[in-house]
Structure formats: C-alpha cells, structure tokens
Amino acid sequence: MDQSGLPLLAVESLEAGYGDVRILNGVSIKVPSKSVVTIVGPNGAGKSTVLKALYGLAKVESGKVTLTKDGKVVDVLATKPHNLSRIGIGYVPQIENIFPALSIDENLDVGYVQHAGKSLSAMKDAMYQRYPDLAGRKEDRAGALSGGQRQMLAMARALMSEPDVLLLDEPSAGLAPALVDQLFDELVRINKSGVTILMVEQNARRALEISDYGYVLDMGKNRHEGDGRKLANDPEIVGIYFGKR
Numbered sequence: 001m002d003q004s005g006l007p008l009l010a011v012e013s014l015e016a017g018y019g020d021v022r023i024l025n026g027v028s029i030k031v032p033s034k035s036v037v038t039i040v041g042p043n044g045a046g047k048s049t050v051l052k053a054l055y056g057l058a059k060v061e062s063g064k065v066t067l068t069k070d071g072k073v074v075d076v077l078a079t080k081p082h083n084l085s086r087i088g089i090g091y092v093p094q095i096e097n098i099f100p101a102l103s104i105d106e107n108l109d110v111g112y113v114q115h116a117g118k119s120l121s122a123m124k125d126a127m128y129q130r131y132p133d134l135a136g137r138k139e140d141r142a143g144a145l146s147g148g149q150r151q152m153l154a155m156a157r158a159l160m161s162e163p164d165v166l167l168l169d170e171p172s173a174g175l176a177p178a179l180v181d182q183l184f185d186e187l188v189r190i191n192k193s194g195v196t197i198l199m200v201e202q203n204a205r206r207a208l209e210i211s212d213y214g215y216v217l218d219m220g221k222n223r224h225e226g227d228g229r230k231l232a233n234d235p236e237i238v239g240i241y242f243g244k245r
C-alpha cells in the first residue's frame with residue numbers, strides 16, 4: 001500500500017462493454033505494489049475486458065481506475081492509452097501483441113520509454129540478455145517467430161518501458177507445457193525484480209500458485225477472491241471453475 005492507503009492499481013466498480021452490450025457489471029480489483037494478482041474465470045467472463053477497458057479497447061460506462069505512486073493518484077481512464085506506458089503501466093494483450101512486420105529489434109524500439117539514466121541500447125541489451133533466443137535473431141521479422149518466441153518478444157517489448165505494473169492477458173496461452181513452466185518461473189523473476197503483475201490466465205491453478213491474491217470473475221462480476229494459493233486449492237473453486245483443466 002502507498003501512503004495514501006491506495007494500492008498501486010485499483011479498479012473500482014468498473015462497468016464496461018462493447019457498443020450497447022454491457023460485459024462488466026461492477027468489477028473491483030486491487031493490485032498492491034510488488035504483488036502478483038491473477039484474474040481467473042470461465043470463457044467470456046470479462047477477464048480480458050477488464051484489461052482492455054484501461055486501454056480504451058472496451059467502452060467504459062462507469063467506474064474508476066487509479067494508479068497510485070509516491071502518494072500521487074493518477075486517473076488511468078482519463079489517461080490516453082499511448083501515455084500509459086509513460087506513467088508506468090505495461091500491457092501484453094491476449095492476441096496481436098507484437099508487430100509482425102517489424103524486426104525483433106524494432107519491436108523493442110517501439111516499447112522503449114525514456115527513463116532517467118537508461119538508454120535505448122542499454123534497455124535492449126538487458127532484454128537480449130534475458131531472452132537469448134531473441135538475441136540471435138534481432139533483424140528477423142517478428143512474424144517469423146514461433147508462438148513461444150512471440151510471447152517472449154511481447155513480454156520484452158512491454159518490459160522495455162520499465163513498467164511499475166505489467167498487465168498480462170493469458171501469457172501462457174498456446175505455449176508447450178515445458179515453456180509454460182519457464183513462463184511462470186520468468187514471471188516470478190520479473191516480479192522479484194520489482195515489477196507488480198496483474199494477469200489473466202486460463203491456466204488458473206498454475207497462475208494462482210504464484211499469486212499473492214486472486215479474483216474469480218463470472219458473468220462480468222466479482223464472484224470470489226482471496227489468497228492465491230488458497231484459491232488454487234479451494235475444492236469448491238477448483239470444482240466449479242477449473243476442475244477439468
């Protein structure tokens with residue numbers, strides 16, 4: 001918690017949808033600084049819509065989203081999407097999360113936000129160190145990458161802005177099982193390096209296991225919430241929401 005008492009990111013009573021169709025009916029999510037928070041729930045529950053609403057990709061009807069740093073409260077919904085990385089929010093969408101026609105190196109350029117002391121090349125070097133698979137292919141078109149490498153690039157692009165909070169929509173989707181393990185290890189490392197994470201995951205149990213806190217959304221509403229590991233092992237939650245996964 002910040003001195004103001006507000007978590008780093010707070011979504012309050014969010015109502016949002018597409019056109020005239022209301023999808024979110026008052027969703028509230030709190031993401032304390034340095035935590036990992038996961039949103040799970042059935043297909044179509046509105047999980048992606050929560051993240052999309054922050055980026056003007058869904059139509060917000062009411063509610064509030066704030067980012068609170070050093071006692072300063074920023075109204076996220078009043079901030080233009082292209083300025084969100086500047087104020088400390090990074091986003092990896094569920095699909096179309098890289099620029100396929102650009103090279104790997106150019107994708108990283110796009111993600112860069114200037115911060116005191118960190119040059120573009122220093123940031124790119126750090127990403128290539130973190131993701132050696134990308135380092136060998138800097139000039140290749142991003143569209144030529146495998147699914148796993150695309151996810152890496154999408155993550156690296158988002159990290160180029162040195163976000164305070166990283167919003168991840170289904171980071172493990174489409175990855176081979178061995179890569180899923182790597183991905184969750186990687187998320188723990190990113191979090192330990194000081195980045196707060198809010199993710200949406202189908203791989204509910206795995207995601208909740210590494211989460212400080214979890215939310216179950218259903219039909220655009222908060223249904224359950226609690227300690228991540230407790231939710232991951234709660235027989236009722238497991239039975240209803242992810243027993244068969």
Ligand SMILES: Nc1ncnc2c1ncn2[C@@H]1O[C@H](COP(=O)(O)OP(=O)(O)OP(=O)(O)O)[C@@H](O)[C@H]1O
Nearest residue numbers: 018021023041042043044045046047048049050202
């Ligand atoms: N651009 C859009 N225009 C119209 N309806 C949309 C749009 N995007 C999503 N929806 C609808 O909004 C509802 C919630 O979608 P959302 O993508 O938020 O669900 P989700 O919980 O992320 O599901 P999934 O687990 O399948 O990713 C769904 O009924 C979906 O069909």
Ligand SMILES: [Mg+2]
Nearest residue numbers: 047048049094
């Ligand atoms: Mg989704």
